[in-house]
Amino acid sequence: MKVSKISIFIHFIKHRFSRYFRSNKISASRKRQWSKTLLKSPFYQNIIRRKKDFPLMDKKLFMENFNSINTVKIKKNEALDVAFKSEELRDFSPTIHGISIGLSSGTSGNRGVFLTSKSEKEIWVGAILDRVIGFSIKKRRIALFLRANNNLYEAIQSKLLSFIFFDLKTSLDQHINPLINLRAHILVGQPSVLMEIAKAYKTLGVKAAFDKVISVAEVLEDDQKEFLTSIFKCQIDQMYQCTEGFLGYTCKKGKLHLNEDWLRVEKKYIDSEKTRFHPVITDYLRTSQPIVRYELNDILHQGLPCDCGSKSTVIQKIEGRSDDVFKFHQNGKEIVIYPDFFRRAIILSSDQIINYCVTLTHEKTISLYLETTQSAKSSKMFESVTQEITKMLFNFGISGVDIIPTNIELNQMSKFKRIRNEYSKTI
Helix, strand or coil, X not given: XXXXXXXXXXXXXXXXXXXXXXXXXXXXXXXXXXXHHHCCCXXXXXXXXXXXXXXXXXXXXHHHCHHHHCCCCCCHHHHHHHHHHHHHHCCCCCEECCEEEEECCCCCCCCCEEEECHHHHHHHHHHHHHHHHCCCCCCEEEEEEECCCCHHHHHCCXXXXXXEEEECCCCCHHHHHHHHHHCCCEEEECHHHHHHHHHHHHHHCCCCCCCEEEECCCCCCHHHHHHHHHHHCCCEEEEEEECCEEEEEECCCCCEEECCCCEEEEEEECCCCCCCEEEEEEEXXXXXXXXXXXXXXXXXXXXXXXXXXXXXCEEEEEEEEHHHCEEEEECCEEEEECHHHHHHHHHHHCCCEEEEEEEEEECCEXXXXXXXXXXXXXXXXXXXXXXHXXXXXXXXXXXXXXXXXXXXXXXXXXXXXXXXXXXXXXX
């Protein structure tokens, strides 16, 4: 699918204008065009004609109604066939009727398929150039450490922009020297991969010269951001994107903003204090596969307004996913513990912990993986972390939880989560 660089540039200008002047408001013309799009979807056409409210959507319901939701008459089975074959052959160019097919990584436990038309790709690239990569008249090389390549990057290669794809299916060790020799201006990757690259640079004594480092796909935690900043000596930006769309970007002040000039974001609060919410998104740019009142299970915290000039909502942090919240039963009561409480307990226990993974494997069994500095004694470190977690659990009224040491094999082809609830997926 060949995209138009002229069209991309026009969308870049539109996004730039919208970011400055309509950062938290969707234009009337965009709403009118969106309404016309919905009438092409059998699923939503039926709802509109019956004058019903749009239902709250999740991945399960979305995939069950895949055939009637999309506007391009693509069947779920044929889309899955193309997506799986692309993953197997590592060739992501095949399309159906000119529509690109993508497969979500399934961190929430369910595989998803997403469709993208040529015009949607051009709009997306324009947005990425405006809000993630940034405009510059100097030549720049961008190193992409991704699970799957996107032929869009190759389509917008130019005298000013070069995209170099590093396939995560290949061992990261084999990529380090080519990356160093490339002298890329921008580095893009998920936090767990960026951490390994940073540690390699530190071990080899290589001075990083990136203008920008962009974190994608996983939750970027504060300690990771601090370490990456110390090694790469530049701002660590975030690109908040998922199967359902491009949701947010980091501004020049380092704050994560939602793209509310084309996204309507409802906040579904999940705690009594109303500090945590699920975003329920409606995307006014999606045409081949409308996203309407789609509830993500990401746990977001809203931040204070930013003085960068954008009025769009600031996200203080992405805490994780709701399916990885720990739930315990004590004295007939269900007690919910959010990921942040485990993070704080571990951070309080030592400053020599490089990485960790806390997994609920049974009703009252937690496995704990720790990666520490060379000078740290693993047995004492495990004991210290265990004490902090036990103390935190006790403050919630939970006792009798076994915490056992474990080793995990980091898979760079998968999203890495530090807090995991594997028990809930087995019951």
